[in-house]
Amino acid sequence: ARPELFINRVVFDSFDSNVEGGSEPATSGAGTGAGYASGDTTLTFESRFESGNLRRAVQVGEWEYDLYLNPDWLTKTHTQWYHYRLSNTRRGPKYKFNIVNMVKPSSVYSEGQRPLCYSVKAAAECGLGWHRCGIDIAYYPNSLGNKVRRDSSPAAQPPNNSNSSSSNKQIAFYTLTFAAQFEYDNDTVSFAHCYPYTLTDLQRYMSALEADPFRSQWLRRRRLCETLAGNACDLITITSFSSNHEEMRRRKGVVITARVHPGESNASWMMHGVLDFLTGETPEAH
Missing domain, CATH: 2.60.40.3120 (Immunoglobulin-like)
Structure with missing residues (x-):
């Protein structure tokens, strides 16, 4: 050479x-x-x-x-x-x-x-x-x-x-x-650096949760805002929606965030697992 x-x-x-x-x-x-x-x-x-x-x-x-x-x-x-x-x-x-x-x-x-x-x-x-x-x-x-x-x-x-x-x-x-x-x-x-998890992966996963007859009864999805790059930033609420409005207002909320920095795709996978668990069928989730 x-x-x-x-x-x-x-x-x-x-x-x-x-x-x-x-x-x-x-x-x-x-x-x-x-x-x-x-x-x-x-x-x-x-x-x-x-x-x-x-x-x-x-x-x-x-x-x-x-x-x-x-x-x-x-x-x-x-x-x-x-x-x-x-x-x-x-x-x-x-x-x-x-x-x-x-x-x-x-x-x-x-x-x-x-x-x-x-x-x-x-x-x-x-x-x-x-x-x-x-x-x-x-x-x-x-x-x-x-x-x-x-x-x-x-x-x-x-x-x-x-x-x-x-x-x-x-x-x-x-x-x-x-x-x-x-x-x-x-x-x-x-x-x-870490296992990739893209915005497209996230949007497909959220759509799959909404389409699931069991999991979708526990969650509501809405757009909280747009990122500086113009991408949708979703807010997911997970709870029992069978209660009346006043009872739901009295509940304490727990806020969970992930993927604060672009390179932290491992955090996206962890949040994926959290959402799987919280919307799943185990007694601990409900």
Whole structure:
């Protein structure tokens, strides 16, 4: 291989579809990366799907990539979770992924957590779903040393942007690095911090609860408000609605919330379980 052909080569940018190999066909499941010649082993990255947050991928070695994340919505530097997919894999080589703009000084990855991954071919052939993966995992401070404008999101600037204005502040960044070896050639593989749970998943689940003859008798659903992104924020009331209005008004309420931050999809799964239990048929629920 000729290192000069791929070192520091931008291969994906979610803000720029003109980047070579920066996107994949909408129906892509496997195959060579979009924009690459036959036989090219460059990975094809994608994150322009619901709950994806990869901003940019830079190839720094034949099998190594530096990854930059988009910050959480309406924040400047909240980057501590990830969800992206890639294709055009090769069986055998050890790929290395460095997520270089994490912001928390400490991480559960230093205490044994591993990334989650999902292989399209493993799911089709073996029925294997999301599972823990990754080797050579480490989390440490890096020398990226970005200076981010106080009034501008880093997602709107190149990841290595710097500005000498006095209104800038120094941001400390950390790297999450891990390696992976793929089981299949030309596979499509997704990586995530936690098991994904999207807004679409939530809306489908709520519709299923409302359509269930037993569960629906215990709940009422209405729109509390809209989020800053314009999505519906539902208010679910669970109680016995057979009582009269005055008795219901005297009842004490318990408020349960979840998914305060975008990356906390594990909290969505916990709330899913809470709603299953509270609307279920067990004596404890009633």
